Amino acid sequence: MIKRIYIDNFKCLVNFEYRPAPVQLLFGANGSGKSTVFEVLTALRQFITWGDSTKNAFPAQTLTLWQNRAEQTFELEVEGNGGTYTYNLTIEHNRVLNKNSVKLEELRFNGQPLYTFDGENAHLFRDDFSEGPVFPQDGSRSGMASIPPRGDTQRLTWFRDRMGQMYILAIDPLRMMPGSLGEQMAPDPGLADFASWYRHLTQDSPERMGPLFASLADVIEGFTGMGLEAAGVARMLRVSFEHHGEEGRQQQFNLLLNQISTGQRCIIALFTLLHCAVRPGRTLCIDEPDNFVSLREIQPWLDELRDRVEQEKSQCLLISHHPELIDHLAVKHGVLFTRTGQSPVRIKPVDWSKTDALRPSEIVARGWEE
Numbered sequence: 001m002i003k004r005i006y007i008d009n010f011k012c013l014v015n016f017e018y019r020p021a022p023v024q025l026l027f028g029a030n031g032s033g034k035s036t037v038f039e040v041l042t043a044l045r046q047f048i049t050w051g052d053s054t055k056n057a058f059p060a061q062t063l064t065l066w067q068n069r070a071e072q073t074f075e076l077e078v079e080g081n082g083g084t085y086t087y088n089l090t091i092e093h094n095r096v097l098n099k100n101s102v103k104l105e106e107l108r109f110n111g112q113p114l115y116t117f118d119g120e121n122a123h124l125f126r127d128d129f130s131e132g133p134v135f136p137q138d139g140s141r142s143g144m145a146s147i148p149p150r151g152d153t154q155r156l157t158w159f160r161d162r163m164g165q166m167y168i169l170a171i172d173p174l175r176m177m178p179g180s181l182g183e184q185m186a187p188d189p190g191l192a193d194f195a196s197w198y199r200h201l202t203q204d205s206p207e208r209m210g211p212l213f214a215s216l217a218d219v220i221e222g223f224t225g226m227g228l229e230a231a232g233v234a235r236m237l238r239v240s241f242e243h244h245g246e247e248g249r250q251q252q253f254n255l256l257l258n259q260i261s262t263g264q265r266c267i268i269a270l271f272t273l274l275h276c277a278v279r280p281g282r283t284l285c286i287d288e289p290d291n292f293v294s295l296r297e298i299q300p301w302l303d304e305l306r307d308r309v310e311q312e313k314s315q316c317l318l319i320s321h322h323p324e325l326i327d328h329l330a331v332k333h334g335v336l337f338t339r340t341g342q343s344p345v346r347i348k349p350v351d352w353s354k355t356d357a358l359r360p361s362e363i364v365a366r367g368w369e370e
Helices: 034-048 154-164 194-204 206-219 262-276 295-312 323-333 360-366
Strands: 002-008 016-018 023-028 071-080 083-094 099-109 112-117 121-125 131-136 167-169 223-231 234-244 250-256 283-287 315-319 334-338 346-348
Touching: 002 034, 023 034, 023 295, 023 323, 034 071, 034 083, 034 154, 034 167, 034 283, 034 315, 071 154, 099 154, 112 154, 194 206, 194 223, 194 234, 194 262, 206 223, 206 262, 206 295, 262 283, 262 295, 295 315, 295 323, 323 334, 323 360
Parallel strands: 023 315, 023 334, 167 283, 283 315
Antiparallel strands: 002 016, 002 071, 071 083, 083 099, 099 112, 112 121, 121 131, 223 234, 234 250, 334 346
């Protein structure tokens, strides 16, 4: 679970610090930096876990435009594995040559070193914090991404794997296609590969399918289940419905995922994330989960989300302007992002006691939360 994020000199985030709660709604005006926080988390995940280059993860255009400083700084505190991880990264840019590289990268566990890169060499430490190998490291990538799993570096491996399990999503039901050529262990940001992820879930977590279907049956009229059907080398995801026809006769029919409405696809994605992605210690970030979804459909998802995050000791961060989400989450779980003109983003508390006659969404609509 992420306990602290510090970002400096990344777009509109300058000397920015955020301490996420287990369940949190990020709200505020458009352009106030909410999605930028998710963008940074995506870049760090790709850099640490998948070995993305500094040029791809932190290109020059991510530098804050109104500053001339050449260094970007990122800090993460992640709780898990019996302690607290602290990750520090400094990227140095050469604006003239349009190049950048790692100036400093380090990972600590409860204050003790696990990995340090000083700009030339990588220093690896064992799980008991004794000094391990020292090796030259190319500053264009994270050395942590290339370290193979070893019996004495399991703390580092745990952190790297945990970063890889962070889901950062902006669901686009228009791209969710029914075909699957194989299993996908995690969904892509827009869930275009939902069928392949669902295929993996049926093998990895079959016990979660029953509760998932029960939740979906409560919000999608006539829903009875989902299944994968062989189609040559591929599998096609079909959604099953039950219809009460003439004289009370029950009729069963199946539709491909892309044959149901965009709203139904979004609901299926949201409840699948709820039942299958909310896991112990994992951070789930969803940008505008309410798109394509009605108020009646999003409310039971919100009610279940808070309970499940608490049960699983997980974390879920949401970005939304939706009145229903603001009314449900803003008072106890909300954090307001503010920005004046081209100034840096800041987080500020909201005094919801200004009036008891208005709902939080109405206070936000009138601009009184600031």
